[in-house]
Amino acid sequence: MVSVREILQSQANNKFNNLHCQVFNLGTQKIIKEVDQAAGEFIEKCPKFRHGRKEIDLHSGLACIMLFFDLEMLEMSKNLCVVKGVAMSALRDFKRPSSVAEAVAMVREGPGRGGFIAGGTTLGLARMLPYDFLVDITGVGLNKLRKVGDGIRIGAAATIQQLATSPLLHNSGLEFLIQAALSVATRQIRNMATVGGDLVSGYPVADLPAVFLVLDAQLSLTGSDRMELSLRDFFDSRVSGSLNGALVTEISFPVPPQDSRGFFVKFARTENDVALIDLACLASLEGRHFKWVRVALGSTVLRPSRLLALEDFLKGKPAEEQVLAQAAKLATKDLSILDNIRGSRPYRMEMIQVLLRRALLNCAQRGGGDK
Numbered sequence: 001m002v003s004v005r006e007i008l009q010s011q012a013n014n015k016f017n018n019l020h021c022q023v024f025n026l027g028t029q030k031i032i033k034e035v036d037q038a039a040g041e042f043i044e045k046c047p048k049f050r051h052g053r054k055e056i057d058l059h060s061g062l063a064c065i066m067l068f069f070d071l072e073m074l075e076m077s078k079n080l081c082v083v084k085g086v087a088m089s090a091l092r093d094f095k096r097p098s099s100v101a102e103a104v105a106m107v108r109e110g111p112g113r114g115g116f117i118a119g120g121t122t123l124g125l126a127r128m129l130p131y132d133f134l135v136d137i138t139g140v141g142l143n144k145l146r147k148v149g150d151g152i153r154i155g156a157a158a159t160i161q162q163l164a165t166s167p168l169l170h171n172s173g174l175e176f177l178i179q180a181a182l183s184v185a186t187r188q189i190r191n192m193a194t195v196g197g198d199l200v201s202g203y204p205v206a207d208l209p210a211v212f213l214v215l216d217a218q219l220s221l222t223g224s225d226r227m228e229l230s231l232r233d234f235f236d237s238r239v240s241g242s243l244n245g246a247l248v249t250e251i252s253f254p255v256p257p258q259d260s261r262g263f264f265v266k267f268a269r270t271e272n273d274v275a276l277i278d279l280a281c282l283a284s285l286e287g288r289h290f291k292w293v294r295v296a297l298g299s300t301v302l303r304p305s306r307l308l309a310l311e312d313f314l315k316g317k318p319a320e321e322q323v324l325a326q327a328a329k330l331a332t333k334d335l336s337i338l339d340n341i342r343g344s345r346p347y348r349m350e351m352i353q354v355l356l357r358r359a360l361l362n363c364a365q366r367g368g369g370d371k
């Protein structure tokens, strides 16, 4: 059997023609250790690996490695049986711009069809990419989180782990955003996956859209022009869908008022599985009555969306069991709920109602006060 080290060594001696492959290795600890050492050396030392990252946890036995390599290596890797490769056969080039303007120009000017790559965790799942080349946006200065006035601005290429650990979000009523970030996959994936990628990749079970929807987030885009687009409009217009070559540079939202309370829940079969339901809620109460409520669902409907009828219904109403039960029924009435191998429509509907009542009660119990 060819060893991982031999494969990488042979690659180092080869011409770098066709670029290929993201590797997610869920092998045994022995193999992972070998991949870890070999990949580490080559990512650092071999200039021919124009793009390579590794995130490995030897204890959990989970690894996430991304290397772009050529067809010959992909063929060889099949012999290993432990490396699962996904061919990106049309790719001819991988570019690393150093500014937003350069990145956007590269995609616009070609030659051929270019696409952005951030963490690569969703793109790497594709069997075929509709691109001739990829433009890596992780080195263009979009990975910071900052507070500007009363708002938070998150660079689109900030990783989800950065979001989960940012001191900006602590003690600011945004703990439910941290919780949503921590619910995404494993730490290995979170270290690579970006916030922008989770929001705009169209990954059907992305966990972050619901929570950013209740925060009323805006996307800053740079394409032929610069513009702002609300996340809600982005999802509502997603049928026609693409960003037309524009790059999302930042995600911003106002810090929620002090008297509001947020709640997020990811309902999944196991801790590391993708969601059956993502539900986020942000509410402000006066005494036991809702002043306003925002609720959003993800992963269980065709596209992430706010539950506007429910929000209107609850305004001014008391947080009482009977009202919440009525609200939960109303919320699911007109929803196009998914029905698939992870969960049937009736089961999901039941669970949405349960989680919704739980979310609203939780916000009510922590918010308001007896006025």
Ligand SMILES: Cc1cc2nc3c(=O)[nH]c(=O)nc-3n(C[C@H](O)[C@H](O)[C@H](O)COP(=O)(O)OP(=O)(O)OC[C@H]3O[C@@H](n4cnc5c(N)ncnc54)[C@H](O)[C@@H]3O)c2cc1C
Pocket: 024, 115, 116, 117, 118, 119, 120, 121, 122, 123, 124, 125, 137, 156, 157, 160, 183, 184, 185, 186, 189, 192, 193, 194, 195, 196, 197, 198, 199, 200, 201, 202, 203, 205, 206, 207, 208, 243, 246, 247, 248, 249, 272, 273, 274, 275
């Ligand atoms: C094993 C595994 C488990 C996962 N589990 C989860 C999970 O539990 N929860 C979850 O939410 N997700 C999960 N994902 C999906 C994925 O990790 C996230 O959706 C991730 O945030 C995608 O971001 P990325 O930076 O890797 O995007 P990429 O793969 O780099 O890009 C995806 C798409 O978005 C576009 N894009 C990315 N950034 C921008 C930008 N700034 N502007 C314009 N276009 C852009 C790219 O062009 C591409 O089309 C999982 C993925 C894997 C492989």
